[in-house]
Amino acid sequence: MDSARSWLQKFQPRDKTRAAGKKKEEDGNGGNQDSNEAIDEALLSSVTKQKVAAAKQYIENHYKEQMKNLQERKERRTILEKKLADADVSEEDQNNLLKFLEKKETEYMRLQRHKMGVEDFELLTMIGKGAFGEVRVCREKTSGHVYAMKKLKKSEMLRRGQVEHVKAERNLLAEVDSNCIVKLYCSFQDDEHLYLIMEYLPGGDMMTLLMRKDILTEDEARFYVGETVLAIESIHKHNYIHRDIKPDNLLLDRYGHLKLSDFGLCKPLDCSTLEENDFSVGQNVNGSTQSSTPKRSQQEQLQHWQINRRTLAYSTVGTPDYIAPEVLLKKGYGMECDWWSLGAIMYEMLVGYPPFYSDDPMLTCRKIVNWKTYLKFPEEARLSPEAKDLISKLLCNVNQRLGSKGADEIKAHPFFKGVEWNKLYQMEAAFIPEVNDELDTQNFEKFDESDSQTQSSSRSGPWRKLN
Missing domain, CATH: 3.30.200.20 (Phosphorylase Kinase; domain 1)
Known part of the structure; x- marks a missing residue:
C-alpha cells in the first residue's frame, strides 16, 4: 500500500495543502490520515482525468487527420479515373x-x-x-x-x-x-x-525554352499562357500572390507541361532608393534629361536581349522586366500584379523580348511605371489582333486590368477561343523537352560548384500571403 501510494504521489500536485496533510499524517493523526488519503485520491483522479482527456484529444486529432488524408487520397484516385475514362x-x-x-x-x-x-x-x-x-x-x-x-x-x-x-x-x-x-x-x-x-522537374524553365526558340508561335504561346493562367488562379484561390512571376519561375516537367515555382535564392530588385519623381518620363539613370533612346528594329532588339538576358537573369541585382508598376511604386498591390506579369511574359513569347526591356534595370523600372508611353508592338512581330488586345488588357492600369475580377475574365478572352481549360494538362504539350533519364539536368543552367561567390540566380518571386 505504501509503495502504491508513493507511485501515485508522482502524479499529485505539490502544493501547501498536501504538505500540511503530510505533516499531520506524520504526527499520527489517524482520522486526518484517512481524510488526507481521500483528498490525495481526489487530486490524483483530477490529474489523471486531465491526462486522459489530453491523450484522447491527441488520438482523435491524429485519426481525424489520417481519415482526412485517406479520403483525399481516394478523391484524387476517383478524379484521375474519371479523367481517364473521359x-x-x-x-x-x-x-x-x-x-x-x-x-x-x-x-x-x-x-x-x-x-x-x-x-x-x-x-x-x-x-x-x-x-x-x-x-x-x-x-x-x-x-x-x-x-x-x-x-x-x-x-x-x-x-x-x-x-x-x-x-x-x-x-x-x-x-x-x-x-x-x-x-x-x-x-x-x-x-x-x-x-x-x-x-524535380527535368524539363527546365521557360527562360531556357525562350532562349532556345527566340519566339513562340501564337499556338505555342496560347498553350503556355493558358497553363500559367491556371497556375496563377490556383494560388490566388488560396489568397496568395506571387508578385514576381517571370519565365525563370515557370518550370517544365518531362512532358513539357508547366508548373509555377520559385527557385529564386537572391533578393528582388531594390528600388527602395528611388523616389516617385525618379520614375518620371525622360530621365536617365543619372537623373539628367534623356531626349530619346536609339530606336532598334525588332531583330536588333531581340539580338541585344539575347546577349544580355542570361547576365541579367543571374545578376545579384535582378531584372524587373515582369514586375507590375504598382509593385515598383510601393503604393500597395493585390493579385492583379500577377496578371501584369503574365502580360509581360506573353509579350516576350511572341515578340522575343520583354515590353520594357532596357540595358539598365532602373531605366526598365521607369519604362514600366510610364507604360503608356513605352508599350509598343513592333510591326515585324505580326501579332494577331486578339493577342495584342489581351496583352494590352493585362499591361494597363490596375482598375482596368483583365483578371481583377478573377481568372475567368482572362479565360473568356477571344485569344483563348477553343481552349478546353479542364483538359489543358491532359493535352500533349506545345514543346516536349529532351530528357534522357530521371537525373538528366541538361535543360538547366550549369553552375560552377567550386565558386563560393555566387554569380547566379536572382530569381526571387517570393510567395506573399495576403491577410
Missing part, C-alpha cells in the same frame, strides 16, 4: 497511370511519417544557386526517388528580411494541391539551413 486512353495506359499515382501517394505518406534530415539524401547536380543558398537534384537513399532540394541559409534570410517570404512559400506549396504548382514533399532544418524537398 479521355481516349488505352486500358494499359490507364493502369500504368493509376499505378504511378499509387506509387506517388505511398511515397508522400512515407515522407510524412519519417522525420527527415539532410543525411537521408544523396546530393547530386546543382541546378540553382544564389545569395540564399542553392538548389540541387538529390536522391533519397532509402527509396532511390529523385527530388529537388532547396537549401536556404538562415543567416542570409534573417539579414535580408526574407524569413516570412520563405515561410509563406513553404506554406503555399504544402497547402495547394494542384498539378499547376510544384509539389513540396517535406521540409526540415538544421542549425544553419532550412531545406525544402520538392518534386
Whole structure:
C-alpha cells in the first residue's frame, strides 16, 4: 500500500495543502490520515482525468487527420479515373497511370511519417544557386526517388528580411494541391539551413525554352499562357500572390507541361532608393534629361536581349522586366500584379523580348511605371489582333486590368477561343523537352560548384500571403 501510494504521489500536485496533510499524517493523526488519503485520491483522479482527456484529444486529432488524408487520397484516385475514362486512353495506359499515382501517394505518406534530415539524401547536380543558398537534384537513399532540394541559409534570410517570404512559400506549396504548382514533399532544418524537398522537374524553365526558340508561335504561346493562367488562379484561390512571376519561375516537367515555382535564392530588385519623381518620363539613370533612346528594329532588339538576358537573369541585382508598376511604386498591390506579369511574359513569347526591356534595370523600372508611353508592338512581330488586345488588357492600369475580377475574365478572352481549360494538362504539350533519364539536368543552367561567390540566380518571386 505504501509503495502504491508513493507511485501515485508522482502524479499529485505539490502544493501547501498536501504538505500540511503530510505533516499531520506524520504526527499520527489517524482520522486526518484517512481524510488526507481521500483528498490525495481526489487530486490524483483530477490529474489523471486531465491526462486522459489530453491523450484522447491527441488520438482523435491524429485519426481525424489520417481519415482526412485517406479520403483525399481516394478523391484524387476517383478524379484521375474519371479523367481517364473521359479521355481516349488505352486500358494499359490507364493502369500504368493509376499505378504511378499509387506509387506517388505511398511515397508522400512515407515522407510524412519519417522525420527527415539532410543525411537521408544523396546530393547530386546543382541546378540553382544564389545569395540564399542553392538548389540541387538529390536522391533519397532509402527509396532511390529523385527530388529537388532547396537549401536556404538562415543567416542570409534573417539579414535580408526574407524569413516570412520563405515561410509563406513553404506554406503555399504544402497547402495547394494542384498539378499547376510544384509539389513540396517535406521540409526540415538544421542549425544553419532550412531545406525544402520538392518534386524535380527535368524539363527546365521557360527562360531556357525562350532562349532556345527566340519566339513562340501564337499556338505555342496560347498553350503556355493558358497553363500559367491556371497556375496563377490556383494560388490566388488560396489568397496568395506571387508578385514576381517571370519565365525563370515557370518550370517544365518531362512532358513539357508547366508548373509555377520559385527557385529564386537572391533578393528582388531594390528600388527602395528611388523616389516617385525618379520614375518620371525622360530621365536617365543619372537623373539628367534623356531626349530619346536609339530606336532598334525588332531583330536588333531581340539580338541585344539575347546577349544580355542570361547576365541579367543571374545578376545579384535582378531584372524587373515582369514586375507590375504598382509593385515598383510601393503604393500597395493585390493579385492583379500577377496578371501584369503574365502580360509581360506573353509579350516576350511572341515578340522575343520583354515590353520594357532596357540595358539598365532602373531605366526598365521607369519604362514600366510610364507604360503608356513605352508599350509598343513592333510591326515585324505580326501579332494577331486578339493577342495584342489581351496583352494590352493585362499591361494597363490596375482598375482596368483583365483578371481583377478573377481568372475567368482572362479565360473568356477571344485569344483563348477553343481552349478546353479542364483538359489543358491532359493535352500533349506545345514543346516536349529532351530528357534522357530521371537525373538528366541538361535543360538547366550549369553552375560552377567550386565558386563560393555566387554569380547566379536572382530569381526571387517570393510567395506573399495576403491577410
